[in-house]
Structure formats: C-alpha cells, structure tokens
Amino acid sequence: MKVDIFVTLKPGVLDPQGRAIQHALSGLGFAGVEDVRAGRFIELELADSVNEADVRAMCEQLLANTVIENYRIVGFGAG
Amino acid sequence: MTAAVIVFPGSNCDRDMARAITLVCGHAPNMVWHGEPELPDGTDFIALPGGFSYGDYLRSGAMAARSPIMAAVVAAAARGVPVLGVCNGFQVLTEAGLLPGALMRNAGLNFVCRDVPLRVENNQSLFTSGYDAGERITIPVAHHDGCYFADDATLERIEGEGRVAFRYLDAVNGSARNIAGLLNAAGNVLGMMPHPERSVEDAHGNRDGLRLFEGLLGVIA
Secondary structure, three states: OEEEEEEEEOOOOOOHHHHHHHHHHHHOOOOOOOOOOOOEEEEEEOOOOOOHHHHHHHHHHHHOOOOOEEEEEEOOOOO | OOEEEEEOOOEOOHHHHHHHHHHHHOOOOEEEEOOOOOOOOOOOEEEEOOEOHHHHOOOOOHHHHOOOHHHHHHHHHHOOOOEEEEOHHHHHHHHOOOOOOEEEOOOOOOOEEEEEEEEEOOOOOOOOOOOOOOOEEEEEEEEOOOEEEOOHHHHHHHHHOOOEEEEEOOOOOOOHHHEEEEEOOOOOEEEEOOOHHHOOOHHHOOOOOHHHHHHHHHHHO
C-alpha cells in the first residue's frame, strides 16, 4: 500500500525559499503568481499491517516538525 | 571535567570542540559516536558539535535527534548535566525537544559565515557566568539554517524567563528577536548558532568564546 505525505509550513511561518521561487517565476515572465509556499512530499510503501494511526505517529515523531509544519496523509481510504 | 563530544555522521566541528575543551580543562573529552547507547560513566558535560549531521536530510538535526545516543543525552539533561549545542548541535537540541522552537533556512537564503557581534543577555547561567551582563562579544557564525522561529507565546515565555543567553546585535539570519543562544527552563541546556569553540585561541582572531568554556569548568570542576 502506498501512502503519500505532504508536509507544509504552517501559515504565518516565513518561507524565504517560497519567496525566492516566486521571484524566479516572475523573472521567467510568469505573471500573476501571488504567493509560493514550498513543502515536502514523502511516499511510503507500507505493509497492510500499518494503519493510519501508525503513520500519524511517524509524522509527529519524525516526518514533520510540528513546531513549524503541518502534515497531510493521503492514501487511507477517503484520506 | 569528564566531557563528552557527540559525533554524528556529518559532524565537522567535533574536533574543534574537543580542542577547545582540552585547552580549558587540560585533558581531552570522550568522543562518543552517535550509535552508542550510553554516555561514558561520570560524564558531567555534553557537547553537541556543529556540522551537517546526516547531510541535513529531512531537516537540519532531525535525524541526529533520533539517533541512539540522544536518549542518553535527554536523560542526562533531565538529571541536570550541562549540555551545549553549537550550530547543528542547536538544531539537534530543538529537534530533540530539549529547547523550544525551530531553526529554519536563513531569511536571506545565504549561507552566513562571518564574525558577528553578540550581546550577553543572561550571565547567570552555567555557561555565561564568565561574561558581564550586557557585554558585547564577537563570535563567528557559519550556517545556512540559523533563523530561529518560535510562536509568539513561546517567545514571550522565554524572554520573560530570561532564557535568551545571547542576542545578535545586527541582522544575521532573520531570527525572531535576534535570538542567537537559548537556555532551557532549568538552565542546564544551551543552544547557540555562533561557534564559541572557534574563538578560543589567538589564531582565531579573538578569544571571546573561551570564557564560556572557562565559566563552565569553574562550575563543574
């Protein structure tokens, strides 16, 4: 079973990398990009014995730093 | 002093730290590999050195904070053993939950490597008793992820508790409240981005970092 995890900066946390990407897009001539937030995408290949609570614990303990980041787990049913 | 310098894969200031400790206390610290389950008996000071542990994979300090030796470091910190984390060591301390907040990419995105002026905000700690309150000192920084972040409530708490040990005197990396060095609530854990071990000998240009180690030795020995 494949599970996708999206780790994103919490609202209000400064994202200088996102801002640099925004400036670069603007430099390439793409108009109208009003904001960019960069995050991280992690794919897990899991045995059937692993449940969503396990993955949530993985996110809390390592995959995300919940001081600055939110995470979203996609792949368990409706996700 | 029975010091331990923790060595992670990718640490690169571990020998600088060992040299500074040796200079001050007259004998070398134990170099403890991250995979060890325990600290050497009698360890009374732990240093987490700078560098790029685990290649900064995932987040700076994230993997190191979960390595086997860190359980022993967390337990020692809870017993009151002084723990100093410098640069990557500071990142490890926040990732391990020993200090609040997080260290993020520098606001200017540049790797900053230069001497920076600091103000000693708290000279009552184990680490800072060798300085005068409000003293201006100069210690080098060298980091990419040194922008200190914590939510407003946390910032108010740590300021109110006098836990900011050092503050940048100019804009270095975008850190909240210009925090350069931070103590835990008990005062026995210090994380700082500047490298005191790189200003302990005349060849370093100044010796403002030396008094941190000397002050610590005075308390421990």
